[in-house]
Amino acid sequence: MRTSYQRPQAAIAPTFRGAASALAATAALAMAALHLGGNAQAGQEAGSDAEPVRSQALFLTAKRLIVSPGNVLENASVLVEDGKITAVGTDLKAPEGAQAIQGEVICAAFMDPWSTAGFDTGSVNSRDLNAATMATDALDPYGEKAVLEELAASGVLLTRSQVGLASDISGFGAVLRTPSAEVVLEDASMSAAIGAESPGFSPDQFGGRGGPQGFSFGPQSIDPIDRIGQIDKLVSELAAGQKYAEDMAEYEKELAEWKAAIADKEKELEDDFKKAKKAREKAVKDAEEDGEEVKEKKYKEDRRPREPRYDAEKAAFARVVQGEVPMVVHAERALEIRDLLRSTEPFKRLRLVIAGGTSALACKKELRERGVTVIVAPSPANPGGPVGELDPGLSLAAELDAAGVNVLIGTGNASALASRDLPLLAALAVGHGLDRDTALRAITSGPAATFDVADQVGTVKRGHAADLLVLSGDPLSSSSRVLAAISGGAVVPQATK
Amino acid sequence: MSFTTSFQNTRSGRALLSAASRLSMGATVLGAAALFVAPVHASAQVAKTAIKAGKVITLNGEPIENGIIIIEGGRVTAVGSQEDVQIPWDAEVVDQPGMTAFPGFVESHVSRGIDRENETLDVAPFLNVRDSIDPVNFYFEDALRNGIVVMNVQQGNDTVVAGQGMVVKPYGMTVESMMVKPRAGIKMSAAPKRGKSRATQAQALRGAFEDLKRYLDEMVQRKKDGDDYDRREALYQGRELEGEAAKGKALQSEAWTIEGFERIPRGEVDEKQEPLLHVIEGKMPVFMWCGSAADVHTALRVADTNGFTKHMTLVLDNSCWKAAPKIKAAGVSVILEDNLAHRERDPITGEEIETFVPKVFHDAGVPFALSSSTDSNRSLWFQAAQCVAAGIPREAALAAATSVPASILGLSDRVGALKSGADGHVVLFSGDPLSVTSVVEHVILDGVHVYDRSKDVRVQQLTDGTRPPGTVAEEPEEYEGDGEDDSDNQ
Structure with missing residues (x-):
């Protein structure tokens, strides 16, 4: 067979x-x-x-x-x-x-920092994901072998893969060893998208990334107001995560204090027990003489502090705001990138990664100052890029790098096969001004460092x-x-x- | 004291009266229903039955020519040749020298015969198919025609954690009288339910167990806090703490530990959480649906994390044959769907590849059971015959519809073979059970003769067109209008 x-x-x-x-x-x-x-x-x-x-x-x-x-x-x-x-x-x-x-x-x-390789297409295109979804649950060990062979033949043996390219928030992405679908790190990233559209829905002229399968993500087909709403939602999720983390820390502190206080109290009660017993015996005796019921002394103590109600999504975002897990946000336009940068300013430990970032040059200064990494997806198929405004085309990576922004190169396509082109995209970026070593770094040690696997690969x-x-x-x-x-x-x- | 007693007497007397009146009403209803589903012979009261057949396939050793099966009190008490077995003088004798006696097929998993399945709630292990089994469903009648003697009725596949299933026999007026095993297992699904993706399905499935763990942890913590508080209160008040707190049993799970769980009397566990607790303690079998080979990995991962791999049976879509090595390594049994051949197209060459699924599992050494869950035209005998045609040895093909499902259901000593001590189920075929020219002539369930093909009205209608009296539809009366004048509408 x-x-x-x-x-x-x-x-x-x-x-x-x-x-x-x-x-x-x-x-x-x-x-x-x-x-x-x-x-x-x-x-x-x-x-x-x-x-x-x-x-x-x-x-x-x-x-x-x-x-x-x-x-x-x-x-x-x-x-x-x-x-x-x-x-x-x-x-x-x-x-x-x-x-x-x-x-x-x-x-x-080579490691593609923005891929869907290894996961089943249903989950990749799903819109029903949340922050607590683990992409590794969608691993498909029986997926199309031919695709993985193509990837291996072009040297792309590692990916940072995610599901839910069409989902606003799609949970934890993973670093995979693609040929064997082996998980290197199961919680390598949290993924979100501003203005994502389900593949196949938006026509190609809106230009997604024009992968070989013809899938595309047309950020245009979502209304600007909706996109602002998506940013608001993302920021409120981050804030909820922050609150959850603070509540948890507060609870732990209170609990420790309560435990210490109770331990002291217990010791005190034990020490006084003989006295208390004697007093009670006397009280019992007195009550018997009077023909009454014994009245017990009312015992009071502080109540144990209550643990914040568990919420898987808030717990996930708590890890993100604390910088344990980097957050990859697919955003293309200058407005959104700027809005995103501004509204995530309060989260000092957030490790933000912008994926796509066609118009990222407009905010190069902020990106550099905030230490935000940009995953550039140079697309030779769509000169002018998916947005059109402020689009430097294939020289984006070079110009961002020149501005001192940490640049990675990725593919970001619903088709896993797109990752095959990764070294060619890096080469194109070199042809458009990116330093050769920086380009190689952008598809090897750079992604490994950004997604916390630099000690392994x-x-x-x-x-x-x-x-x-x-x-x-x-x-x-x-x-x-x-x-x-x-x-x-x-x-x-x-x-x- | 005497007052209380007499009062109780009055009450119970009244209860007795009302029960009696209800009973008589019930009897009338039952009587009416019995006209349609009455046993062929009114032999429910006969305690002993002897079946003489030209050939007895016991599936417990060699077939016996001219054999006798004795059933007493619903159980098989003797199987042997006519020389070896004595027929009790007071037994009812079914003498069919031209027929072949067979233990009957065992349906390991079926989602038919139920009124409506829960597909709304994602996680509902507290539900039970007992409440939705429909005893007069056509499926049960048809099961008799195909020689199936017990079936494991489980909820459908479109779920995350479904309710509890039940093993029944295909005959009875009420669910209680059909019951063979009340808590046969819980149905779960590793394949995405409608509206979910594989990632979120797995998330929900894992989440069900994580929720249970959190619930139990919190329960233990509350108990512990309460006990500690009681102790401090007693110290403060100068009392010695009296009495032993009620004690439960420690958690029996292979994968989980919940420290201090023995503090909780089992009765305090919420009945909505209890079935999953039974699952992780290995007291409740699991039937896990897998819609693709990748789902098998999800199923095994969840089962391993929660310690129920040994008590899990995989219910497989035919594309899951690709996971056979993985299933073999995990040591679980599988139930196959009734479409035994899996077809797919090679994405590069376009060549169509057909795989006969039972052969893959047979060759891999994975115990597999057949099931006829979707279609009566592909019942178990037909599938077993297909297996033989595809090169699986006859014993293995028969086992896939008898002893393997019996062992999956934990009923090996009761069904799947004619042997002393087994349930009194016998199916009499006109010839070999796996031959297309054979039909089921008689079915005896628990010693009661419940099916006779010569009196099967549906078969009669099919073969000679006679319809049972009272079932011929009358010509509809001509419509004479509703008496309203059409001009009113204008």
Whole structure:
């Protein structure tokens, strides 16, 4: 029973001992084709299996090893064992039995900070979500394999995925290891959208992001008054979260005080018990003599403070206002971005991320001062962008970066397939003035840092999870190929054609 | 003292009188109804029945040629060949040398035979299908025709946490008389209910258990606070605290701990929360609907978190076969829908791929039960026959409609096989139960002969066109107008 289309097997080089010197990747590939035996055979068997095989060590070698954007080692190697990077350096030797893979360049896997990959379309397009919704509940391990293969083939092995692109507030997004739908961090972000429209509803000329599936998000089709209302609603949710957090802290404080007071009281009562008992015995005796009922002394104490009523949505926003979870808001227009910045001013610990941000240049100063990150989605399909006003087109990322704003590059499309174009979009941004290292950072270590997974992924460091690419050329060159994609320490067999 | 007693006597006497009058009224109603659904033989009072059949398929060892089944007091007391088994002198004998006796099929999950199912409330474990089962529903009648002897009636799939289901037999005037097992389990759904997405469905399902946990935690906290207060009050007043507080049982869950829960007498738990408490303590089985393979993951995750995986059976859409390895690893049983073949188109090549679902589960070693929940034309015997045609061994195919569902329902010692001690259900087929040319001729439930095809009025109408007396519709009278003059309207 065949369920999914299987690509031809990956061309993985067998162990080349002492071949760490400059062996062109193409040559390595040719040799792999000739010497299909030994480890390559093992790799092939592993490839036909659905579960990634992690036990085998990997030894990756390349002319350039991009540890992090701007930090390059020449003729260096990476050793991967048990899913982790265990060594990075220029003088490493391949251990016995390790599978060797060679290429021109090694870099961290690309991470799309604004994607829907991994989740079922019903949940992605749902409008019935709330702040307490977990996107990971919509994980679809049986989703279209072909899409995930396309993503892997373009080097996008990590995503910060969310559901409810059409929902005002859509709950917690997650960082996923896309090829295996493995969750790296389940509460990586809170997502909201200003002026979102359900996909397929607004015609394409309003221009969403024109993904390959033709889905689009036309912010135009929602009235400006409604958009202001959406901002108000979002801010009031944040305020409710703030209040909830304060009430909780207050309650905990009061409770501690009450407990201490009661403990003191209890001790006092215990100490006085003998006296009290004697007094009572006397009272009982007196009452009996008088033929009356014993009148007990009335006991009084402070009541236990009451816990604020649990509310899942407020609790979620409480985490957001306290800066535990960054909040991604899809907003395109200058007015909305400015309004959003102004009205979220009181929430000092809020970690705001603007997604889309076509007209973000109008507020570049505030964005820089507030430390707001912008996920730019350069769209070659719609010159002029979805808004039209103040739209710098493909140079947005460069201009924001020049203004000192932290820039990431993402795709933001209801179709998971859109994430495939991530490296090309980064390359386009370079073509329009963005610094090459900044562009690479915007799709590797930048998203990892923004969404709190920088200690696991995003850079090639010892101890990090092995989410790596071996490429035939520069990561941001459209003519570079993925020679091997390593996700969580396992070679993704479908990534290489 | 004597005054009180006599007063009570008067009261109970009056109650007796009114009960009697109600009874007589009830009897009239029952009598009228009995005309339509009366047993074929008025044998309800016969305590012993002997069934002689040309062949007895016991599903408990080899079939017996010329076998005898003795049913006493509603239970099978002996099964064997005519040489081995003695027929009691006072037994009513059903002698059918040309027929095949069979233990009857077991329907593991069905949402028919009920008047209307709750699909409004998301979480309603306190409801019970007992209140919506309709004893004269056509489904039960048809079940007899297809040789089904017990069925697990559960609410529909469009829910988050539905009410409790019930195992019944397809014969009886009241729900009580049909009852086999009153609390057969709770229906839940991991697939999105109308208006929900997968994410929010899972959120609601998890939320139901989180709410229960918070409720129990708060209850324990209140109790603890109350006890502590009582102690301080007694200290203050110089009293020794008297009497032992009422005690409950500690929580029995495998996944949850609620410290101090033994302080709560079980009777204090809200009856609306109690059924889910039984679920997490493993006292209440769960039937979890999964509409797609991904839902299986949701179901297993929720069950694992709340410790009821062992007591859960998955009710599957046919697309769920893709999750068979996951289901095998979790060790749960499954109930399949009656459309046994799953078809899909390859998104790239456009090729249509057909999968025979029971074969996938059979090959994976997952215990599976068949169900005929939507269509009487695809009843259990037909599906079991399809399984045999698709290469599943006959024993396994029969088990999927008998012993597997019986074990899912916790009724292995009662139904699914003809053996001593089992419920007195026997179905007499005209030939092999899995043959399309065989029909159900007789059904005996709890030793009572409840179905005889030769007297089945619907079958008669189908085969020779005779309609039962009094059911032929009369020609409608001609409409003569309502007596109003049309000109009034002008």
